[in-house]
Amino acid sequence: AAVCPTRFTNALATPSCSPSRAALLTGQYPHQNGIGAVYLGDETGSDHMALDLVTVPVMLPAEVYCALLGKWHLGNSGGSGNALWDPILQGFDLFFGTEWNIDDHYTYQKHLVYPWTHFSGGVQGYSGEHTTQDALQLLSELESQGTEGFVLVSYNLAHSPFQGPPGVSGDPFTLMVDYLDTQVGVIAAQLGPEDTLIVMGDNGTPGSQVLRDK
DSSP states (O other): OSSSSOOOOOOOOOOOOHHHHHHHHHOOHHHHHHHOSOOOOOOOOOOEETTSSHHHHHHHHHSSSEEEEEOOSSEEEETTTTTHHHHHHHOOOOEEEEEOOOOOSSSEEEEETTEEEEEEEEEESOOHHHHHHHHHHHHHHHHTTTEEEEEEEEOOOTTTTTTOOOTTSOOOOHHHHHHHHHHHHHHHHHSSSSSOOOOOOOOOOOOOOOOOOO
């Protein structure tokens, strides 16, 4: 948790999922990368971030293993599943997670995609815990192999539905944020002190969860 938290009272941002993810990967504003709204995954047709955009993994040397763990949410397969290949086509060697938002943090569909193989299946258990364990396992494997890696850990937390982690009670959204903060710390603890870069991006707090001044 932050030792000296800072409150930002005036900011200009695109506080939604897909635009934030596209900006993080491309370094471009929404009007530049074309992602100005959230992909709903409503099976109305195939739509995705343009494949000719230059992303972080594309810019990295070929010997750097690039993986995306967690939520992608930069494409809509329209029921065809085609957009699940997009992380690979845009530079990642591995995608292990969900295509877009999930309806239940304890039961959801998860995809494992790598060139050119795709597995999918239902998952039981808290989404945040699964994402953390996936990250720890991959980081351990990269270290044992002596391989440089770029690992983008993209949690489904603290997105709706607001469901707190198991074994605790209280306001679900607050519990999710606290759990997410703790899990980032768990991953950071496994990273070495040298040649390590951690980038954390936030796409904003849902309006229903904002604590306004009295």
